Amino acid sequence: MRTLFTLCLLLIGGPNRTWATGNLTVDSSTDTSRTNHTGYISIGDGSAQEFEFPENTEGVIVISSRYRGSSRKQTVRVRSLDPEVLSVLNVTAGGREGPAGSFIFSIRSGFPGRAPLQIQLLDRDRDSVPVLIEERTDYFIRVEPSEADAATRLLQSGGLSHFTENPVLFALLPLIFVNKCAFGCKVEVEVLRALLRRPMALLLGVLAQFLVMPLYAYCVSRLLSLPTALSLGLVITCSAPGGGGGYLYSLLLGGDVTLAISMTLVSTVVATAAMPLSSALYGKLLGVHAALHVPFVKILGTLLFIAIPISLGMLIKLRLPALTRVLLVLIRPFSVVLMVGGIFMAYQMGASILANVQPQIVAVGVTVPLLGLLVGAGLARTAGLALPQMKTVSIEVGVQNSLLALAVMQLSFRRVEADFASQAPFIVALSSTSEMLLIVLGSFIWRKLCCPQE
Numbered sequence: 001m002r003t004l005f006t007l008c009l010l011l012i013g014g015p016n017r018t019w020a021t022g023n024l025t026v027d028s029s030t031d032t033s034r035t036n037h038t039g040y041i042s043i044g045d046g047s048a049q050e051f052e053f054p055e056n057t058e059g060v061i062v063i064s065s066r067y068r069g070s071s072r073k074q075t076v077r078v079r080s081l082d083p084e085v086l087s088v089l090n091v092t093a094g095g096r097e098g099p100a101g102s103f104i105f106s107i108r109s110g111f112p113g114r115a116p117l118q119i120q121l122l123d124r125d126r127d128s129v130p131v132l133i134e135e136r137t138d139y140f141i142r143v144e145p146s147e148a149d150a151a152t153r154l155l156q157s158g159g160l161s162h163f164t165e166n167p168v169l170f171a172l173l174p175l176i177f178v179n180k181c182a183f184g185c186k187v188e189v190e191v192l193r194a195l196l197r198r199p200m201a202l203l204l205g206v207l208a209q210f211l212v213m214p215l216y217a218y219c220v221s222r223l224l225s226l227p228t229a230l231s232l233g234l235v236i237t238c239s240a241p242g243g244g245g246g247y248l249y250s251l252l253l254g255g256d257v258t259l260a261i262s263m264t265l266v267s268t269v270v271a272t273a274a275m276p277l278s279s280a281l282y283g284k285l286l287g288v289h290a291a292l293h294v295p296f297v298k299i300l301g302t303l304l305f306i307a308i309p310i311s312l313g314m315l316i317k318l319r320l321p322a323l324t325r326v327l328l329v330l331i332r333p334f335s336v337v338l339m340v341g342g343i344f345m346a347y348q349m350g351a352s353i354l355a356n357v358q359p360q361i362v363a364v365g366v367t368v369p370l371l372g373l374l375v376g377a378g379l380a381r382t383a384g385l386a387l388p389q390m391k392t393v394s395i396e397v398g399v400q401n402s403l404l405a406l407a408v409m410q411l412s413f414r415r416v417e418a419d420f421a422s423q424a425p426f427i428v429a430l431s432s433t434s435e436m437l438l439i440v441l442g443s444f445i446w447r448k449l450c451c452p453q454e
Helices: 150-156 160-165 167-186 189-197 200-223 228-238 246-252 257-285 296-319 321-350 359-382 387-398 402-412 415-421 423-450
Strands: 002-013 016-027 041-043 050-054 058-065 074-080 086-093 102-109 113-125 128-144
Touching (some): 041 128, 058 074, 074 102, 102 128, 189 257, 200 228, 200 359, 228 257, 228 359, 228 415, 228 423, 246 257, 246 387, 257 296, 257 387, 321 423, 402 423
Parallel strands (some): 050 128
Antiparallel strands (some): 002 016, 002 058, 016 050, 058 102, 074 113, 086 102
């Protein structure tokens, strides 16, 4: 049997606030929702301890007190033990709007979940500190997801949760494969051997990607007081290995393509150990108790999708010189098409989830690729690397594989929390792609205007 307890809800509808009525649903059919409590304070008739409340809503709840002390000397303190699910805005005496022994506390619901309440009844005296009369922690507010929330609309529109079924991605896959084969033709075996003998550039990339970037994400998320889900999403994104577009940008900006491919492969292998460690460390610091699932299968798939066509391209370079020349001619126009297609696909997939994005995460997401570029360039310059290698290290640190971070979010949390946390990798992916495209265009214009002989 379900008992209905009516609340007055204060709904936010843009710049103006409007009053509306809603129902707080109590499930009293189970043993956990009914207790034989004989204390002073209660919500409703005291027969139920768990109430339902819609997400993203403001409202008020009335607490009754049967304490026989002076009503003017009574006060109540209310605290939500899970502020991300429910926050308590204020507590006031019932006054003329309620019985003498009543108190009204305003609440705001957040993410769907179950928030315990801590309610304290105090007897205050002018000549002494308030005396605790009773404390209750057996009341709960269960915040239920809205039927038309952003995550539902996203699913219905074929957005985030179905990004692998995007038709644009399937159209680009053959182009991506051919382009990776062309990059295999750019690999210089002697340069690869030199990297194995002196792996300084590879080590710098690993250091910056898996130590500096996650630390920056954690510090800036705490500095701006981002919600826990967004903070974790940002940290996981910055813990991801270099993205596959790194060697594409290295080619277009005059970097070392062989180094770029090697750094992407090495960082992806290291990510199998570094991402779980980073997730566990920063998850604990952020107070996230859920088990984080690192998509090892997706990481392996990424490795194979890079290694197979690159190896095929190296074989073509050795055996089929005529086909090699064709691929090398196609590599630049194919790369530009893939960049534009990637931006279009990312905006299309993220349109729904980014409709209600918080300004703080946008500002932070824009800085992540820029910081990665600066950190990579600074470390490479300190190590005395040549300019092409310095460009490549900078690019590889600045461009993360955000799809891996998206996979971690979707595998580890419920849909609503996962989609909210996924704002971070989406913003970082869009920022890095857009910023790198601007850098490529700026470099092209600079060479045409200032270095026409090239």
